[in-house]
Amino acid sequence: MAITAQDVNKLRQMTGAGMMDCKKALTEAEGDFDKAVDILRKQGQKVAAKRADNATSEGAVLVHISDDAKTGVIVALACETEPVSNVEDFKNLAQSILDKAVETNAADKDALLSATMADGRSVSEHIIDLTGKLGEKLDVVAYENMSAEEVVSYIHSNGKLGVLVGFAGVNGTDVTDLGKDVAMQIAAMKPVALDKDGVDSATIEREIEVGRDQARAEGKPEAMLEKIAMGRLNKFYRENTLLNQDFVKDGSMTIRQLLEKTAKGLEVKDFKRVAIGSV
Numbered sequence: 001m002a003i004t005a006q007d008v009n010k011l012r013q014m015t016g017a018g019m020m021d022c023k024k025a026l027t028e029a030e031g032d033f034d035k036a037v038d039i040l041r042k043q044g045q046k047v048a049a050k051r052a053d054n055a056t057s058e059g060a061v062l063v064h065i066s067d068d069a070k071t072g073v074i075v076a077l078a079c080e081t082e083p084v085s086n087v088e089d090f091k092n093l094a095q096s097i098l099d100k101a102v103e104t105n106a107a108d109k110d111a112l113l114s115a116t117m118a119d120g121r122s123v124s125e126h127i128i129d130l131t132g133k134l135g136e137k138l139d140v141v142a143y144e145n146m147s148a149e150e151v152v153s154y155i156h157s158n159g160k161l162g163v164l165v166g167f168a169g170v171n172g173t174d175v176t177d178l179g180k181d182v183a184m185q186i187a188a189m190k191p192v193a194l195d196k197d198g199v200d201s202a203t204i205e206r207e208i209e210v211g212r213d214q215a216r217a218e219g220k221p222e223a224m225l226e227k228i229a230m231g232r233l234n235k236f237y238r239e240n241t242l243l244n245q246d247f248v249k250d251g252s253m254t255i256r257q258l259l260e261k262t263a264k265g266l267e268v269k270d271f272k273r274v275a276i277g278s279v
Contacts, residue, residue: 003023003026003027008026010033011026011036014037017132017133021132022036025040041125044128044129044131044132045128045132047131051136054137056080056139057078057080057277057278058079058084058160059076059077059276060077060091061076061142061155061159061161061162062074062075062095062155062162063098063164066151069151070149070150071145071147071151072145072166073102073145074143075101075143076140076141077097077140078276079138079139080136081136084136089130089133089134093130096117097140100112100117101145106143109142142275146272147166149170150166150170151164151165151166151167152182153165154186154187160275161273161274161275161276161279162274162275163271164272165179165186165271167179167266167267173266175262178266181247182242182268185245185248185255186273187273190273191241192241193240193241194241195242196237196244208230211228211229211231214232242255242271243268
């Protein structure tokens with residue numbers, strides 16, 4: 001049967017796929033719109049499978065803070081190239097995924113991907129469909145949510161790095177500027193934990209072993225290796241745990257001391273750092 005321009009445009013409006021892809025799908029489906037939609041979805045699945053191992057170093061990090069500033073959500077939708085990250089359809093999908101995360105308060109990334117969108121399809125299905133349209137791997141590389149007495153967010157200027165910081169003991173203190181400073185500290189210094197108690201045991205064991213090996217390579221006595229390794233572990237804590245890091249804006253104080261100076265009892269209870277690529 002003849003496929004008209006009106007038919008092609010109708011399918012394009014339904015799916016967002018390109019004109020030529022819509023025409024090919026309608027031709028293959030012999031004008032059956034439901035079959036044509038299925039063909040386009042399978043095309044997206046094929047592209048997704050073919051590009052599954054491709055790196056996704058571009059994209060967008062989006063954040064939402066509730067009106068009462070007690071909850072925050074952060075989502076990172078990644079793609080392969082910068083031009084695709086600037087396509088309106090990509091931006092719209094990223095925003096709709098964030099909106100769904102806020103609406104559902106999804107427990108984790110898997111729950112978010114399986115959440116149902118307005119048209120009855122899942123977030124994951126929408127990602128696959130747009131993968132077929134744009135021809136690149138798309139992936140939700142990170143999703144985090146947070147609740148605290150007050151949550152502050154920061155998005156870096158490149159749009160590929162975002163931070164959530166949760167405060168406790170606010171007691172009426174305006175933590176807007178402090179929150180931004182702490183969030184920017186996290187963005188720049190990449191702490192692995194809030195304090196040394198939050199560092200996982202595997203990391204601790206690795207740092208101790210590296211400390212021993214370095215000391216041994218420097219010719220230190222065997223009897224001194226453990227003490228030297230523990231000293232280097234403490235240095236690791238100072239450089240890589242948020243509260244013990246020197247404040248980048250004022251190296252005369254740590255982040256812990258900055259909080260104490262700002263308000264008695266003020267604490268950072270949690271933080272999330274989300275990045276696309278190597279930032």
